[in-house]
């Protein structure tokens with residue numbers, strides 16, 4: 001928790017878009033939201049994987065799936081396919097950037113935007129807020145358990161650091177403009193969460 005100069009206690013919420021470059025919804029929605037809410041309380045990283053976004057690839061410029069590159073206990077040296085975890089844990093600049101942001105800002109909650117599975121996934125203590133997001137999006141909630149995602153961000157942040165981490169998998173068949181209404185409601189929910197916490 002962060003005490004600001006006025007003595008209020010706000011929680012810090014980090015929202016990350018475009019872990020995977022071929023999932024442009026996150027960047028689009030964050031950019032659009034910032035146009036109407038420039039004074040947001042949320043910390044946004046609109047597009048983590050810029051190379052992938054420009055080239056429409058899941059992986060970054062080194063062919064690494066950033067969501068398999070985090071230095072978790074279960075990181076493995078994997079095949080060089082679309083889920084390649086890199087030559088070593090946190091080998092990628094984007095991964096180091098996220099770790100640095102989190103270590104410096106110590107967020108209380110993290111939301112990452114993905115596609116296409118239409119589900120609200122969470123790691124760590126984020127069940128209550130995930131249920132609220134599920135009601136807004138009409139996607140089911142699923143706690144991530146045992147699914148083999150070595151080196152994933154959710155495992156690194158949610159399971160190994162106990163940082164409440166939500167993975168919102170958006171519907172890729174829904175036009176992005178139509179995602180604005182529900183996803184902006186999710187952002188508003190997080191805005192309220194960030195100022196009303198404690």
Ligand SMILES: [Zn+2]
Pocket residue numbers: 019020023113114115
């Ligand atoms: Zn993804």
